[in-house]
Amino acid sequence: MFLTETWLKSHSDPLISDFHAAVNGYAVHQQPRLQRRGGGVAILSRCHLKADNRKTHSFKSFECLEVSFRSQSVLLRTIVVYRPPESYKNKATKNDFLADFSSLLEIVLPLPGFLLIGGDFNLHFGHHESPMSRKFQDLLESRGLSQHVADPTHVKGQTLDLLITRASDQLIDDVLARSWSLIIISFISVLIYLVHRMLSQHVLMGISVSLTVRISGHGLNPRFLIFQWTPAQMTYAT
Numbered sequence: 001m002f003l004t005e006t007w008l009k010s011h012s013d014p015l016i017s018d019f020h021a022a023v024n025g026y027a028v029h030q031q032p033r034l035q036r037r038g039g040g041v042a043i044l045s046r047c048h049l050k051a052d053n054r055k056t057h058s059f060k061s062f063e064c065l066e067v068s069f070r071s072q073s074v075l076l077r078t079i080v081v082y083r084p085p086e087s088y089k090n091k092a093t094k095n096d097f098l099a100d101f102s103s104l105l106e107i108v109l110p111l112p113g114f115l116l117i118g119g120d121f122n123l124h125f126g127h128h129e130s131p132m133s134r135k136f137q138d139l140l141e142s143r144g145l146s147q148h149v150a151d152p153t154h155v156k157g158q159t160l161d162l163l164i165t166r167a168s169d170q171l172i173d174d175v176l177a178r179s180w181s182l183i184i185i186s187f188i189s190v191l192i193y194l195v196h197r198m199l200s201q202h203v204l205m206g207i208s209v210s211l212t213v214r215i216s217g218h219g220l221n222p223r224f225l226i227f228q229w230t231p232a233q234m235t236y237a238t
Helices: 015-022 094-108 131-142
Strands: 002-004 026-031 041-046 050-056 063-071 074-082 114-120 145-147 161-166 188-192 203-207 226-229 234-237
Touching (some): 002 074, 002 114, 026 050, 026 063, 041 063, 041 074, 074 094, 094 131, 131 145
Parallel strands (some): 002 203, 074 114
Antiparallel strands (some): 002 041, 026 041, 114 161
16 A cells, blocks of 8 residues: 555654554555655555565655565565645755656666556646646656556546556556545555466555555456555455
8 A cells, every 4th residue: 555645754653553553464664754744655565465675765856665575586666656746845846856757767667576656746647738747748658657547536637646557567457536525635545466477465555545446467367356445444345
């Protein structure tokens, strides 16, 4: 599960214990926003999944956390991203973001393993009248990447929350959008099921956006799990 805007203040924030209580059986990998309010990103994973590596990348225009998971010989590299809206406080421009995200891709794309990037990008993806959106789409396409969220993820009808993979990985089969009128910070739940030759276990991820996402692996007899999240608990049904 990917979470953005966690508002955690440190690596020992007392709220982390609340996370554990709400999602029993999951490990919390998080990067707080230090010294300022808000922000923060986290990845929750099943405790039995081996977290192979954890990296933080420092950029002016967005926060991110990278955690890799390994099952047998297969590596899944996950990155959660939160790009705050432009403000006088962060002083990060649209061009800063494009340059920073390009730098992140230069770091992670040559690395082995499947790649899943997701989070709150605060840009109107697919809005062709937006120069920023067009430039970002061009950047993804030039690097062989696909963005999978097509439906609005904001009450104003914009797609701000994205899921990005290598096009060649063919990792995502289906994305279902759902919104909650009472939840401003919403949620994506993602299930990636890779067939036996790739992964012997289910890998559960998610993102704090206004979507629910259902994902299967490579169309070969997938078993779907649909995850629903509330502030108090997470449940799933087959």
